[in-house]
Amino acid sequence: MTGWLGWPFFEERHRVLADCVERWCAGRDFSHGRDVDAACRTLVADLGGAGLLQPCIEPDVRSLAISRATLAAHSGLADFAFAMQGLGSGAIAIAGSEAQRAQWLPEVAVGKAIAAFALTEPETGSDAANIAMSARREGGGWRLSGEKSYISNGTIADVLTVFARTGGEGHAGISAFIVRGDAPGLTVAERIRVIAPHPLARLRFEEVPAELIGQPEQGFRIAMQTLNRFRVSVAAAALGFARRALAEAIAFTSTRKLGKATLADNAVTQAGLAEMALGNDAAALLIARAAWAQDTQPGDPRRAAAMAKLHATESAQKVIDMAVQLHGGAGVTCGVKVEELYREIRALRIYEGASEVQRQIIARDLVREHRG
Structure with a gap:
């Protein structure tokens, strides 16, 4: 699940952060019933109390991506609660006055202001x-x-x-x-x-x-800067969902009997698992590159961010769909993890720039580069 942290795109502090988020998630009951308002308030307060919302107000895209990928693998609502603290305060962090930043960013970071x-x-x-x-x-x-x-x-x-x-x-x-x-x-x-x-x-x-x-009259620029900063983190959330789907598929097919063997021993199943792993690793590479570029490289990061967001969300949809298929009837049963993931992933192909918009960003940047 965390093998990408050994890649040269990341630093030791990112590995420490990933471990902190994982430990916060481990053993936690993420069930929330019907009252999602109360659940989100609790999640924001708990994340803030643990110091895990700090990346939301800092200009480090890799920390955002690592946090979201880890949270999403455990709970879509926890990922949502985290992400909105950053997206909602992003414009203040980017363009707010010293007084505005001092008033709101500390409150957001400790979970006192949603x-x-x-x-x-x-x-x-x-x-x-x-x-x-x-x-x-x-x-x-x-x-x-x-x-x-x-x-x-x-x-x-x-x-x-x-x-x-x-x-x-x-x-x-x-x-x-x-x-x-x-x-x-x-x-x-x-x-x-x-x-x-x-x-x-x-x-x-x-x-x-x-x-x-x-x-x-600077609002559109501020909005786009905010969205560009968080676009890679959407890709990371999709990766978290997809990685969890692959883990669930491997666990299920390894124990599900098929004749005298298991479903995981079947060649068709193995081909599906291989495609899922390929999609996840390709997404992880694009995310790591885009996040590293935004954090460390000069120039416009839009194309790399758009590629990461487009591929990761589209691939995750396919990976999760395959996980549901491999689960058979259990895959569409309420309360089964892959059924939850199937509902969680769909919106990521729409918000913070739909897939069609990402394709436009990529193509226009390619044409602009060609024309010089």
């Missing part, structure tokens, strides 16, 4: 440059009006990074803001139920007070 990232709107998903939420100046502050949709932690957030329009059309007119979770005029318009239970919501903003992050 963070959310509010970019998507009912009519704009991947087309983030055309968001419609408006922001107007009022005295020394701002007021936001409009709606955001599919907002992770939308039902429980203490602090939200919100993107709204302060200028004209397109990405040039977007600014970034901090909104408190208890701000007047901010309401949960709808709780959104998805196949892998997470605290998602559609939020309504009616003249909600907000604090500008950075400079006006």
Whole structure:
């Protein structure tokens, strides 16, 4: 499961971190019942209390990737709780003032403030440059009006990074803001139920007070920097899911009787397991390269990050599907781990840039490089 930590992309501190996260997960009961809001609050508090949320506020992509790959192998909700602390506070870490960073980042890191990232709107998903939420100046502050949709932690957030329009059309007119979770005029318009239970919501903003992050009309750049920083970690979460699926498939097929042998002795099964392992190792290499490049190399990391996210999420979907197939009827039975993984993986091919968007990023960068 952790063999990639011996690769030259990682340092000793990353191996120490992986061990700390693994020990935190070991023996822990991750069942949460129907109340995912309460479960997420508990997970954030426990992760923060253990010091494991610190990578969320630091510019070290390898630490984010290692943490998410480890958490995802144990619990999709634990991975979600961790990731949103980083994504939700990312804009503050990247472009916030010294006062904003001092106010919010320590609270996020110890799990006392739950963070959310509010970019998507009912009519704009991947087309983030055309968001419609408006922001107007009022005295020394701002007021936001409009709606955001599919907002992770939308039902429980203490602090939200919100993107709204302060200028004209397109990405040039977007600014970034901090909104408190208890701000007047901010309401949960709808709780959104998805196949892998997470605290998602559609939020309504009616003249909600907000604090500008950075400079006006720099919000789109800040949003893209935040997403680029966390895109590789999405790939790592997919890898964590896929590695767990392979482990579950090996364990199941090694004990499942097939005639006088086991399912694992069957040549067709072995071919499937081999393909699963190949997909996982290829994803791990792309993730390690992209994370290392973002941490240590100059230049634009978008292509490497997009390749990692695209391959890891698409491959994990296939790996987990194969694990379900190898389990037979047990694979689609509620409560079996591979059935849970099957529900968890699907969203990763959509959020933080759908697979189609990643292909565009890769192709455009190739063409740009060719043209010089």
